[in-house]
Amino acid sequence: MSIEDRVRQLLTDAVANEPPLRGAPLDYALRRRRRRPLVAGAVALTLVLAAVVALAAVQPRQRPLPSTVSTNGWKTLTDATGHLRFRYPPDWALQRLPKEDDAVVLVPPEDADRPIDQARFRVTILLGETFWIGEMWSGTTTKGRMPNGQAYLLDVQGPTATQGNQASGYGTYSIDWGRYCTSHGRRYCGPHSVLISFGGSSSSTWDRYRSVADTIARTATPLRPTDPSVGDRSRPTCRPDQWRLVWPEEHAMGNQGQRFVLQGGVQYRQGPPCHLRLPLRLAVQDKAGRPLPVAGNPATTTVEGDLPEDGMQRRYGSWVIDGAFMWRFAWEEWCKQGLPRATLQVTAAGGATLTVPEPRLPGTRGNPLPAGLTCQDRGQPSTVAGWPP
Amino acid sequence: MAGDDREFLDFFADEFWSLRRLGFLLTDDWGEAEELAQDAMTRTFAAWSRVRHKQRAAYARKVLLNRHRSLLRRAVVEARHALISRPQEWHEPDFGGDDLVLWQALQRLPARQRAAIVLRYYLDLPEAEVARLLGVPVGTVKSLVHRGLARLREWLGAAYAAEGLTSNTEAEP
Numbered sequence: 001m002s003i004e005d006r007v008r009q010l011l012t013d014a015v016a017n018e019p020p021l022r023g024a025p026l027d028y029a030l031r032r033r034r035r036r037p038l039v040a041g042a043v044a045l046t047l048v049l050a051a052v053v054a055l056a057a058v059q060p061r062q063r064p065l066p067s068t069v070s071t072n073g074w075k076t077l078t079d080a081t082g083h084l085r086f087r088y089p090p091d092w093a094l095q096r097l098p099k100e101d102d103a104v105v106l107v108p109p110e111d112a113d114r115p116i117d118q119a120r121f122r123v124t125i126l127l128g129e130t131f132w133i134g135e136m137w138s139g140t141t142t143k144g145r146m147p148n149g150q151a152y153l154l155d156v157q158g159p160t161a162t163q164g165n166q167a168s169g170y171g172t173y174s175i176d177w178g179r180y181c182t183s184h185g186r187r188y189c190g191p192h193s194v195l196i197s198f199g200g201s202s203s204s205t206w207d208r209y210r211s212v213a214d215t216i217a218r219t220a221t222p223l224r225p226t227d228p229s230v231g232d233r234s235r236p237t238c239r240p241d242q243w244r245l246v247w248p249e250e251h252a253m254g255n256q257g258q259r260f261v262l263q264g265g266v267q268y269r270q271g272p273p274c275h276l277r278l279p280l281r282l283a284v285q286d287k288a289g290r291p292l293p294v295a296g297n298p299a300t301t302t303v304e305g306d307l308p309e310d311g312m313q314r315r316y317g318s319w320v321i322d323g324a325f326m327w328r329f330a331w332e333e334w335c336k337q338g339l340p341r342a343t344l345q346v347t348a349a350g351g352a353t354l355t356v357p358e359p360r361l362p363g364t365r366g367n368p369l370p371a372g373l374t375c376q377d378r379g380q381p382s383t384v385a386g387w388p389p
Numbered sequence: 390m391a392g393d394d395r396e397f398l399d400f401f402a403d404e405f406w407s408l409r410r411l412g413f414l415l416t417d418d419w420g421e422a423e424e425l426a427q428d429a430m431t432r433t434f435a436a437w438s439r440v441r442h443k444q445r446a447a448y449a450r451k452v453l454l455n456r457h458r459s460l461l462r463r464a465v466v467e468a469r470h471a472l473i474s475r476p477q478e479w480h481e482p483d484f485g486g487d488d489l490v491l492w493q494a495l496q497r498l499p500a501r502q503r504a505a506i507v508l509r510y511y512l513d514l515p516e517a518e519v520a521r522l523l524g525v526p527v528g529t530v531k532s533l534v535h536r537g538l539a540r541l542r543e544w545l546g547a548a549y550a551a552e553g554l555t556s557n558t559e560a561e562p
Contacts, residue, residue, distance in 0.1 A: 003538050003542055004510060004538070006545075007491070007506060007510045007541065008510045010488055010491050011414055011495075011507060011510060011511040012511070013482060013484070013488070014413070014414060014492065015410040015482075017483070018409070018410065019419050
């Protein structure tokens with residue numbers, strides 16, 4: 001037997017009798033991930049509904065705008081960990097997610113005796129650990145301000161019906177919770193967000209409880225006033241050599257695959273603490289640098305924050321996608337037929353430039369669309385804009 | 390559970406044990422191996438939207454190897470300052486004779502040589518993939534494997550001392 005074969009055999013034998021696990025690694029992985037900013041915003045139970053919707057043959061129906069619900073007699077939950085207070089109907093059941101201490105779930109009275117994952121409607125409040133606004137881009141996004149002034153984005157998808165299945169819908173508020181220092185766990189000083197998701201497994205539950213969910217979201221307030229999430233504008237302005245643009249090769253899709261989202265960040269390089277308000281421009285162009293006929297091209301967006309605190313971090317070989325300096329652009333109807341192959345060029349004020357390869361068309365190698373979603377030329381205009389809208 | 394999560398669960402079921410075994414072959418410690426595999430899975434889940442369709446197992450292995458390397462650096466610092474003494478549960482393979490000699494020899498190899506040999510001969514990865522995972526050129530992998538096997542031969546004695554090395558310098562795929 002050669003030394004190589006001998007080593008092969010030895011290595012195989014060495015792991016033949018494994019001891020039992022010490023912990024619960026799957027729980028660990030999922031729990032840790034949910035606390036990370038990369039988590040798609042998503043509270044798993046609500047995402048069940050999202051998955052159903054995403055794979056559905058879409059038959060959108062017009063829904064009435066949420067109506068006002070009286071909050072007289074509602075209970076109040078104060079959560080010091082999440083720096084949050086909100087109100088909810090007295091007959092709704094409130095539970096913390098199993099093995100989670102940073103999310104609470106509310107279900108209506110008729111679902112109170114059901115396991116959480118079988119509730120027909122639920123509202124999930126994910127307490128903010130970091131800053132994460134606008135990651136929900138699956139459906140229709142609107143923005144506004146809560147009664148207490150916090151800016152929010154609301155993404156709503158559905159209710160949609162599939163053949164043989166009931167219509168279901170879901171939505172998520174991502175709310176700018178301002179800048180403060182956490183007082184629990186890992187100390188983190190910076191901007192925070194709170195996510196409030198809601199979902200219904202049928203049109204009837206959606207119609208019955210959607211306005212309650214909206215009202216619950218609008219009662220949410222920070223326990224104390226927080227500083228603006230944009231950072232300290234009294235600091236000196238950052239010099240161009242103090243930062244650089246980064247693109248973590250991150251693509252995302254929304255709107256049944258019709259929306260391509262390009263996202264990147266700003267990395268701190270050197271120098272004293274400073275403040276950066278950075279306008280960015282995305283140009284969709286052909287290989288010769290000529291702009292493609294996409295409405296809104298070139299698109300602009302602006303990010304703002306403090307360096308070094310808010311600079312994009314790299315951990316264990318991958319970028320942590322969150323924070324004040326996350327920039328995003330959304331390209332709607334990006335796979336429209338007739339468009340030549342595109343190059344995406346991101347330019348920051350001051351001249352820093354990133355060139356990003358085009359998104360891959362469905363059916364081609366490297367196409368980022370998940371199974372079940374296909375981008376199709378629906379004959380609608382192709383548009384590009386900064387994200388959030 | 391959402392589609393992403395379900396897909397990850399399948400991936401987890403397929404790959405966790407393999408990662409844990411890889412961690413053990415790198416560390417000799419099942420507890421540390423479990424932590425490495427957990428960390429690798431956590432990082433992979435965090436990057437799931439990016440890696441789910443391309444070489445996700447390779448990504449998880451890469452994370453595990455990076456994490457192992459950083460643990461090694463930390464271990465060096467800890468040893469230097471003698472600050473931390475971690476209790477360990479020992480679950481040694483039940484080897485005897487030449488196998489025990491070879492196992493002990495493997496443990497004494499420098500970390501990169503050992504990692505290269507484990508990736509090459511336990512996972513049966515081509516040299517190009519080992520190079521990618523370790524973040525070194527293919528030539529360095531050849532060198533690491535060559536020198537590692539040479540040391541193992543030395544430990545095993547005369548029976549292997551004269552053996553050629555052609556089989557570990559195969560053409561790139």
